[in-house]
Amino acid sequence: DSGVTQTPKHLITATGQRVTLRCSPRSGDLSVYWYQQSLDQGLQFLIQYYNGEERAKGNILERFSAQQFPDLHSELNLSSLELGDSALYFCASSEGISNYGYTFGSGTRLTVV
């Protein structure tokens, strides 16, 4: 157990729908990162939050948004879902803003049908 908890583990939804993925970071970690792993794009960085504030943005679509709450858990919201959004979504956490390496959760597998 990495200490980073992601729920749900699996999610199946229809095109056009909206889903929310949840992540609880490791105890004491203030940074949360989201990654997407798809067959065609590989592992891609989406976004980073540190202590509630957005710190860095990667290849995140406008249909996607995220936030980090005061208790440090984070949610990734995916809307107007398309078939191509089917992927494994990973959350990771680290203690600081600039830790060199962090702990990944076990991922949420999203299937859009």
Added chain:
Amino acid sequence: AQKVTQAQTEISVVEKEDVTLDCVYETRDTTYYLFWYKQPPSGELVFLIRRNSFDEQNEISGRYSWNFQKSTSSFNFTITASQVVDSAVYFCALIRTSGTYKYIFGTGTRLKVLA
């Protein structure tokens, strides 16, 4: 720009064979970190090793060893006496020490160890 290349898409070996997974990276930074992760069929990303750019010492951990050569921008991973449980996708990755602290992952190498 940073880039990590894992040219081997898939490798198959027979149990007990040694296997080397190649990783070549590109970066203009002088300081950076390199990583290897294992992704078994269950899907999670398992951390294997982190190496900073100033530490070119090779490392051995049980059946695993890593060879970091800055001169050739390579960070290769060798599994000695492979086992079926080693079957997984292995990712090499790089993190910069400035700017956005995101991983730049290679495309992964799928290792199949046959009994």
